[in-house]
Amino acid sequence: MFKSLILIILFLKFCTSLDTLTTNKSIKDGQYLISKDNNFAFGFFSPGNSSYKYLGIWYVKVTQQTVVWVANRNDPLNDSSGVLSINQYGDLVLHYSNNRLLWSTNVSVQDKVITSSVAQLHDSGNLVLIQDNNKKVLWQSFDHPTDTLLPNMKLGLNLMTGINMFLTSWKSKDDPGTGNYSLKINPNGSPQSIVYKGSTPHWRTSPWPWISRTNETYSSGEKYDFVNNKDEIYYAYFVDDPSIMKRVVLDSTGLIQTLVWDDGVHQWKEQWSAPKYRCDKYGQCGSYSKCSPDNVNRFECMCLPGYEPKSPREWDLRNGANGCVRKHLELSVCGNGEGFVKVERLKLPDSSFSAAWTGMGMGRFECEQACLMNCSCTAFTIMNIDGKGTNCLAWYGELMDILEYADEGSDLIVRVDAIELAKYIRKSKGSLSKQRKLAIALVSIVVPMFLVSLLAYIWLAKKKKTKVSFEGHELEDSSTHPDLPIFDLSCIVAATENFSPTNKLGQGGFGSVFKGQLSNGQHIAVKRLSKSSRQGTGEFKNEVMLIAKLQHKNLVKLLGCCIQEDETMLIYEYMPNKSLDSIIFDHTRASFLNWKKRFEIILGIARGILYLHQDSRLKIIHRDLKASNVLLDAEMNPKISDFGLARLFKEDQTQDKTTRVVGTFGYMSPEYVVYGQFSTKSDVFSFDVILLEIVSGKKNCDSYQEHPSQNLIGHSFGYS
Missing domain, CATH: 3.30.200.20 (Phosphorylase Kinase; domain 1)
Structure with a gap:
């Protein structure tokens, strides 16, 4: 029924749709340009609860209103009298019925030459204005993004035309006006993507070449390009399967999300987002420090080698915003025996203002010497770009916004003074000699004690x-x-x-x-x-x-x-989607759970039970399997929980018996309830009940009008 309704809506749209817009045609409210594959529509819309009218592009086959581009985002229409047409100069123009201009592509004003143009909406979602006689592209919406980056769309700068392609957030879900946040490619130093709040950095990537912290950033079937030459600096991504609808969105709170449409549950699913953690916030720990999101029980900020907190009191209060300063300010770090210390697994510092490539094909030694020759050089890194050899990126001044990863990232070589360098040399060399001396001194004591302790342990293990x-x-x-x-x-x-x-x-x-x-x-x-x-x-x-x-x-x-x-x-x-019973027994939430997803949940529970009974090193009987003890993660994958009543079986054991019957009535097998006997079959019985509940959407303890004494099992199999 739902799919039929969608098809009817699409049919009504196509009845008033156009393939192209020419000088003798116009678009009014209720009329649309449709892409050839019917994926995108271009026309008038009202966002959310707003009564204003905007001209924009949106997905056709997505059941939620999802707008990807807006023309008059800061100049809405307050009624339905807007008209879009191509004027005598070949420009797309939006105006009221009284000819008051609201928006224009403004590409041919300088020429004032009478020409003929055609507007088309491509399958990629790109609105293109083409000169009719020579097919030259005069203007395209991909060059003027709003809050969404689509596949094949560029984020960055065209150095030949001066066009800067960047995202800006909506003000709110009901107002597509220019919001507070923007996502831009900053070309200085080594290019980075930076989210700004106004003009203040809010979040950024590492300097290019970018290193992805998680495998989920680029999934199978997706490719991306980063071009950095004299003509262009841009990032773009591509999806091999045209049926996959994917978009990158900068929302009104400054959050970047990669979203993929799930047609099964009729929702956009988040694939990746940032900023997500405290350390993701730009400059969370100030300058000359690193932020570690994996610090669970301690302060996430740590000064770089050779530096100490600028404000120890604030640091003790777990406020690292003031950052760090050099420990020995009286000691010069230029030509005074200074050196370098390597810090591993980092998101490299902001390269916007103080970083530069010092040379191509340089290794660590050459880069180190180049840095030593410049008193302003504070750190450097060695990068391999596109497999074409190593290159040296050096920082001259402040080191800002450094994040420490657990298992990935780049190495930063930090410049330290002679005193700090001596400490690190002693640590690396002295610790080894100390260990040798200690080993020689203690070996005659430790080995005999170890052997005695080992024998005592073996003896005690057998006793109790x-x-x-x-x-x-x-x-x-x-x-x-x-x-x-x-x-x-x-x-x-x-x-x-x-x-x-x-x-x-x-x-x-x-x-x-x-x-x-x-x-x-x-x-x-x-x-x-x-x-x-x-x-x-x-x-x-x-x-x-x-x-x-x-x-x-x-x-x-x-x-x-x-x-x-x-x-x-x-x-x-x-588990963000809570327990299985909170969905299958809720009429509203259950409507989003299609049969494919229900089947996947059933298979997942079965795999978990099989692991407990056969595939794990331990043979475990859960004894309390029920819908409320099956939790669902963000992707609706089932996970069995609550092992408080579970029992461990020996490998050759088939059943056991108890005088204390515990569990949940309705899910317990008859032989367990009556005789206290339980085995792997007890869990299988509980699983069968869960399966019936998933399929029917009804609780096993529900009664039925025709047979009030029957539960779901009795109703399904016809016995009381």
Whole structure:
């Protein structure tokens, strides 16, 4: 029904559509230019809740209104009397019916030559004005972007024509007027993409050649170009599959997003965005410092080698905006025995004002010598551009907006004074000699002690089971979770805003679950054990022992735990789409869950169960599989959670029995409820119930009018 409605709307649009606009035609409200592949339309529209009329380009096949270009963004029409036509000079002009001009391409004013032009909307979404006699392109919308960068569209500068192609945000979702943010290619030093708020940098990429921090930035089937020559400096991306609708948008808050249309759920899905974390903000730690987003429990700002905080008091208060200054201001760093220290895995400093290429084909030694010869040179890096050999990029002055990555990035060679250089030399050389002396002195003591300790450990391991205590909570077999991170209580309190009720996600017999955000921007879910819950203490021990060992894409990931003072908490990855039951039993949300996605969710749950029963090193029976214990990530991938009631089986064990039946009625198998017997079949029974609920959208505990005593299983299979 929904698809039929869309087809009808498209048909009505085509009834008043044009292929081209010529001098003897015009476009009024309700008329459109349509691209040949029917992907884009050009005409009048009203954004969001606005009553104003604008002239723009939008997607035709997307069910949400998605505008990619606006002509009169700062001069809206207040009624439906607007007319677009081609005037006698070959210009596209927008005016009121009384001929008052609102917008024009303004390409032939200097000539005032009477000519004939044709306007066409290309399949790429580019509106092109062509001179009719020689097919010369007079003007195109791709040269004048608004807030959207489409595939094949350039972001940058044409040095021959002087055209600067950059994005500017809308004021709001209802107002396409020029907003506060812009995304531009800054050509100075080594070119960078920078988001500005007004004229102030807000976020930027590394200097070119750009290094992507994550694999998600450029997905399979997508290519990109960066051209930097005497004629042009620009960035563009291309998508191989024309059926994929992708766009890059700068929104009214300064956020850049790469979005892909998901026709299954009728939504734009975010593929990448920035700025995302605190360290992404331009100059978060000031000058001569680096910002590390992976610092969870400590201040994210660190001074570069040879520098110290400019304002120690502000630094202690975790405010790094003032940055760092040289440690030994009285000591010259020019011709006084200075040298260089390498800092690894960085987003390189801003090259807008102080960086320059010192030479092509230069290695580290040549670049270092060139930097030493210039007293203003503060740092340099070696880059390989397009596989054509190494080149030297040097900074002369302030080093600003440096970000430290965990496993990627570039090396920055920082200039330090003689005192600081001596410290680093002693660290690298002295540590090795100290280690040798220490080894010689202690080897006769350490080796015998080690052998005695090893024999004692083997003997004790045979005598009893090893236990470890986390501040009063005993957990068997400490080897099961040697790398499980322990979070500080103050970190969790800050992340959850002191367990604010607004961050509460849910509650169970164990206690409450809260949403939180760590200092590096990562979202987490915190399961807080109730102080009065005996059930919760048992579940806590069970989850730490079991789930810490499990690694599977369809199992929720345990990030760590916190046991401090009288608090006991488990920290998980945050699932933005919450639990499966919150979608399939909600009529509004369930309407966005098509059959393909439901089938994928069913397969994902099945893979998770198969891993628990057969493919993991441990054979685990979950015992509490239900729709509320299946969480959904941002891409609607299912992840099984809550292992508090899970039981570990031996490899050859097929079933077990308990006198304490726990779980959720409606999901428990009959033999478990009646006799306390459970096995892998118990989880399969629960999975069957979830499958019925996903397909029907009804809860197993619902009753039915014709047979009130029946649940969903009885209703499906016809028994009471």
